[in-house]
Amino acid sequence: MSSTTSHDSTHALPARPKELAMHFDTLHQQYQSAKLGMWLFLAQEILFFAGLFCAYAVYRGNHPEMFHDAHFFLDTKLGAINTVVLLCSSLTAAWSVRCAQLEQRKGLIATIVLTILAACTFMVIKYFEYSHKVHIGAVWGESFGIVDAAHNLPQSLLDAYPGKSAEEVAALLKQNNTGTFFSIYFCMTGLHGIHVLIGIGVYLWLLSRAVKGHFNRKYYAAVDNVALYWHIVDIIWIFLFPLLYLIG
Amino acid sequence: MADGHAEHGHNEALEGTIGHVSNPATLVKVLITLLALTGLTVAATYVNLGRLNVIGALAIASVKASIVALWFMHLRYDKRYNFFVLVSAFALVAFFIGVVLLDTTLYQDGITEYRAQHPAAGK
Structure with a gap:
């Protein structure tokens, strides 16, 4: 049909x-497609974590x-x-968009640098928590066994068992399969931590592109979609924090 | 919300910008709300309400997650289909966990009884 016109189509x-x-007509169409793809990926992330939340619900029930x-x-x-660190990093991520x-x-x-710094702070704190648990033997499954119970059992736990010595409480925990809790704890926070590490990696990539001046008012889907990923990581922690730390 | 009007009042977006540009005041207000809710959920653990503690903690977490999704993730201003992708994911999670929990506590007595009769099993 182009043969009927005298102009060259270009x-x-x-x-x-x-x-x-x-394969896109406009930058707006390209942006909306990328965003829908990201949302579908995030839906998959939620379902991915759902298995662990389900294990948690069954064992806690x-x-x-x-x-x-x-x-x-x-x-x-x-x-x-x-x-608080993750919530603040969500603000800087939203601000970067x-x-x-x-x-x-x-x-x-x-804002990208601040988000990366917050993510690193989160991982450093997580490292201290993990290393302390490994050190005292509060670990997964059959490996669970508190080392030097008299020094390493939390006082609040001993208060919950009046009249029992630290060694007796430690033996009781082992007998009650408390290691199962730590299997769930390390899987959930570990998978979340891996997501934080991946977030740091992707933000470093964004940083290099931002320094090169790749983004503009019509082309910033990468910044937007990485921020969406970062917010989902934050949302998962919003549920992990009360479920793991605030059982009371 | 009242913010919606203010945001339309002075639109900072550059000509031809794709998507909704967040108002800085709104972003800061969202963070303050999230921090306040975090404080509330920590404070709530000092009150013993039995089962209501877990339900309350999950309710507060759900409100926080919704606030993050609506404002930080722009869903309030976004295409509706992105909203449905997120809501359907959470609906599937609720269905999944709900169905699993239907009968999960029915077997524990049997396990306890079996363990009592077979002390050496599973060790």
Whole structure:
């Protein structure tokens, strides 16, 4: 049908932005497609974590006393600090999208760096929590066994068993399969931690692109979608924090 | 919400910008609300309400998650289909966990009884 026109077809086409992939008509269409793809991925992430939340629900439903005993080993203060750190990083992530939309390159770089720093802070705190648990023997499954119970059992746990010595309480925990709680704890927080590490990696990639000035008001889907991923990581922690640290 | 009007009042978006640009005041208010709810959920553990403690903690977490989704994740201003993707994911999780929990406590007595009769089993 182009043979009926005298013009060469390439002349009739408007100039295509360099960021526009060949299979899209407009940058807006490209942006909406990328975003829908990201949301579908996030739905998969929620279902992925659902299996662990289900395991948690089943074991807590059957053994509430084991969860109650085990939660004394978790440091509520560190958990709360990490919640605040992640919430603040969600603000900087949301702000980075705004900076990209408004073409504020310095602001974009600053908010990405702040998000990465918050993510690293979260992982450092997590490292201290993990290493302490491994050190005292509050670990997964059959490996569970408190080392030097007199020194390492939390006082609040001993208060819950008046008249029992620390060694007796430690033996009781072992007998009640308290290691199952820590299997669930390490799987849930570990998988979440892996997501935080991946988030750091993706934000470093965004940082290099932001420094090169790749983003503008019509082309920032990468910043937006990474922020969406980061918010889902935050939402999962919003549920993990009360379920693991605030059993009381 | 009242913010919606204010945001339309002075739209900072550059000409031709794709998508909704968040208002800085709104973002800060969202963070403050989330921090306040975190404080509330920690404070609630000092009150013993039995089963209501877990339900309350999950309710507060759900409110926090909704706030993050609606404002930080722009769902309030976004295409409706993105909203349905998220809601259907959570609906499937609720269905999944709900169905599993229907009969999960029915077997524990049998396990306890079996363990009592066979002390050496499973060790």
